Amino acid sequence: MSSSAPQRQTRQRTTIAEVLGELDEFKSAQDIHDILRHRGHSVGLATVYRNLQSLVEAERVDVVRTPDGQATYRACGEATHSHxxxxxxxxxxxAVEIEFEGVEDRITALAAENGFTGVDHSIEVHGLCAACSA
Incomplete structure (x- = not known):
């Protein structure tokens, strides 16, 4: 998923990455745009979307879809450089980053058994955190 061309580090991209680095939860582009505007940054929503996509392609930001299909974003954990x-x-x-031991091998095997190649996947497990379920 990495982009082959190096990406220019713009002021907007730096600011968006800084905001994401402060968050423990996934936020929509609109939420991030609202945070930026509240902090006095004049940045358009289209610019936020474009920069989020660049950060995702650079593997600096994770994106997950909510159950209703909305894309949400969060900075990758500092130690996370793998799937x-x-x-x-x-x-x-x-959100908490997790790893399932053996799941990558199992997915590869299932794909091969069914004649699939070039398989990609993402797993997001949704539930209620301890604070919200209290």
Whole structure:
């Protein structure tokens, strides 16, 4: 998924990455746009979407879809440089990066057994975090 061309680091991209780095939960582009505007940044929503996509392509930002299909974003964990999955609170959006031991091999095997190649996947497990279920 990495983009082959190096990406220019713009002021907007830096600001968006900084906001994402402060969040523990996934946020929509609109939420991120609202945070930026509240902090006094004049940036358009289209610019936020474009920069989020660039950050996703650079593997600096994770994107997951909510149950209603909306894309939400969060900075990748500092130690995370490999494929990973998430536990996501469906109430507050808090997310935890998780790894399933053996799942990558199993998916590869299932794909091969069914004649699929070039398989990609993402796993997001949705539930309620401890704070929201209390």
């Amino acid at each position: 990973h999955h998430h536990l996501v609170c469906r109430s507050c959006g808090r």
